Amino acid sequence: MDMAHERDSSSEEEVMAGDLRRGPWTVEEDILLVNYIAAHGEGRWNSLARSAGLKRTGKSCRLRWLNYLRPDLRRGSITPQEQLLILELHSRWGNRWSKIAQHLPGRTDNEIKNYWRTRVQKHAKQLKCDVNSQQFKDVMRYLWMPRLVERIQAAATADAVQAAADTPLSWQHGADDALYESPELPVDACWPAEYAAVAGGQLPNASVAELSSTTTAGSSSPSTTEWFTTACDASSAAATICDTDQLIQQQAPSQPAGAWTSEPLPSLGFPELGVADFEMGSFDVDSIWSMDDLWNTQPQFV
DNA sequence: AATGACATCAACCGCCGGTGG
């Protein structure tokens, strides 16, 4: 047993002795953590946990913050664009989840890892091939990724038509920015009701949008369509060469500024996509993985 | 309506590398 293991075990002892809590976080704990970080910033997680009055390990606090409480987290389903990027980056880097996550702003390594395991590996299993096999990589690159691009293009077309029909006035005035910046925005406009109730006005300002995983986000940005077009152009080429470098580098960072975060937002090459992308409506994400398509299109892969 | 199977995801675990005393 190495030193690290001993240290982890000692934390375990504390847990067993009742000094530390484990398991799901309560609303009260979340608020303690959020407020403490709002006041003092991130870092030194072990001492942070103690100072904040949390009976949690530093690791647990860090994980909770990074994977759930951070204000710049993106909520909702993995979009087709993101799926495309994940497939491409995974083919390049393998299970380097944190590295992949760096190219999907607002997404966590945990989220991407979960996506990969629940969706992609599931289909590899259905195909009865190893997820790391060349066969499966070929299926991804030459069948599923081009199919994703098709879906993205179709969605872009539909989106453009819809946007032309009813562009919300709010977008013309940058209401999305206001969501993150307006000091007048009531707390409970962004925090789930139970948080607002428990906090009793002690929450940081409304920059903490979409805290709860059950909270649905706002509306779609007009930049989405522009990005779709660019992405699809790039991705069409990517269907054969999958040059995601281009896809990544072409996109200027566009992150909502978390007013009270101590850390600078990551400089990442993915645009801010609105919720319409998460709620694909007629876009059946899973149908991309239709086995029928697979059989009909590429029977040689099975 | 009940229930079992399956999917999802938050949280934990073990390990490793970096850093500073």
Add this chain to the structure above:
DNA sequence: TCCACCGGCGGTTGATGTCAT
């Protein structure tokens, strides 16, 4: 150089939600 501490990473698990029968 050694050691303790810490943060980060990838793998795994268990609770919960959803769907099919």
